[in-house]
Amino acid sequence: MPSAVLDGTVLESLVSAAVTAPSIHNTQPWRFRLDPDTVTLEIRAAADRGLHHIDPSGRALHLSVGSAVFNLRVAVAHFGWEPVTRLLPRPDRPDLLATVRLADTARAPAFPGLYDALWRRHSSRFPFSDRRLPRAVLTELTDAAHTEGALLYRPAPVDRDRLLRLTREAEHRTTADSARAAESRRWVHEPGDSALGLPPGTLGPQDFRERVPMRDFGAHRHPDVLAARPFEKRPLIAVLTTAHDRRTDWLRAGQALEHVLLVATAHGVRASLLHQALEWPDLREQLASSTPDPRTHPQMLIRLGYGPEGPPSPRRTAGRVLDGFLSRSAVGAP
Structure with a gap:
């Protein structure tokens, strides 16, 4: 009103x-x-x-x-x-x-x-089902990104697998990098007065098939005791890109990202963000080479599907x- x-x-x-x-x-x-x-x-x-x-x-x-x-x-x-x-x-x-x-x-x-x-929107870092998203929903998500001056596309299976491999490589690098791993660990803690960071319960399990590389936040848990469950066999990955890579483009990409996520939420679709490969310049360049137009700049990988809502941060x-x-x-x- x-x-x-x-x-x-x-x-x-x-x-x-x-x-x-x-x-x-x-x-x-x-x-x-x-x-x-x-x-x-x-x-x-x-x-x-x-x-x-x-x-x-x-x-x-x-x-x-x-x-x-x-x-x-x-x-x-x-x-x-x-x-x-x-x-x-x-x-x-x-x-x-x-x-x-x-x-x-x-x-x-x-x-x-x-x-x-x-x-109601929040990330779900849990396994999704293999149920496919309706074509009409996928079109709405693409239109939402376009409205904000960005592009959203779904890679072909061979490109999707390459993007996941690059994400897995980035995850391994971050775990091995003491400064980055420590920085991630600092933001995983039980809720306190700051209301910042991630409670452990929001992080979810790892994929025991090692197909979907979920962030483990700098190996905050010992690898031997990481919870593992089977994730979806054919993950739906969408790539958000912009034509340029200036600060204004990053802000537009953020608006496009949230527009996409809210439309997904309105349709009961869960999402989690795979940002790891974008944190390494050489891997980000390789991500760009897997897009329909390698001159565009990848800003986010979004995993979409149907599954548990997951706890909010x-x-x-x-x-x-x-x-x-x-x-x-x-x-x-x-």
């Missing part, structure tokens, strides 16, 4: 919706600030929660923030405003990654069904990510 005044309750709902977005290792690398004069929400990078060994360029951080931007757009539209989004609006402020202004009442309903889906509250937040205070009208 449209809201005439952006009060504290609605502001809290908007930011809470934004932070349900996925982020690498659940680092939640974002901060929000409201400019009450223009009724604009600023989204800034929280550089202190970047992964400096795994993500030295900050590409995955930008994807994470882009996903939160998309959720914010969905929530703004849900409450009846038009989300006017700008990426990297201030070159003199590189930490300011995006702004979303709450413009006049939206002319038509936007993102139908996605606001409900964003509260914790999220920080709006009050902890929104600067100057005063619950239930009136802010003004757009």
Whole structure:
């Protein structure tokens, strides 16, 4: 229902919706600030929660923030405003990654069904069934990525197997790299006051066939006691790519990723992200060579299917990510 005044309750709902977005290792690398004069929400990078060994360029951080931007757009539209989004609006402020202004009442309903889906979406790192996705759903997922300026394609079986081999190679490298493995381990812990990182129960088992290379987060458990179960025999892998590889492209890719994931959630489709090979420049180049157009830049591998929902990861509250937040205070009208 449209809201005439952006009060504290609605502001809290908007930011809470934004932070349900996925982020690498659940680092939640974002901060929000409201400019009450223009009724604009600023989204800034929280550089202190970047992964400096795994993500030295900050590409995955930008994807994470882009996903939160998309959720914010969905929530703004849900409450009846038009989300006017700008990426990297201030070159003199590189930490300011995006702004979303709450413009006049939206002319038509936007993102139908996605606001409900964003509260239910989370990664499932568990085995899926071999049930195939309907063609109509696959088309919707492709269209969702295209709407945000990205491409989503399903590789042929031979290319899919090569992508999985590259992902498995990246997983082995990360486990053997002491700095990267330690960085991953630091983000696996029981929920505490920070509400950051991944509780062990969200990680799921490994594939005993070693076909689907699920991240083991730096061998946080001894390999001899890793739980193993059979995963799907023919995993459905989708590759998200962009035509360029600039910071704006990373942010667009993050929005496309979340759009795809929310459409999947709305259809009861589970997803997990296979990012490992994208963390090694040479392996990322090899991923690109397996795409229909090797000039494009792979941004994410998405595993899709039907299976268990999996437990959610914790999220920080709006009050902890929104600067100057005063619950239930009136802010003004757009």
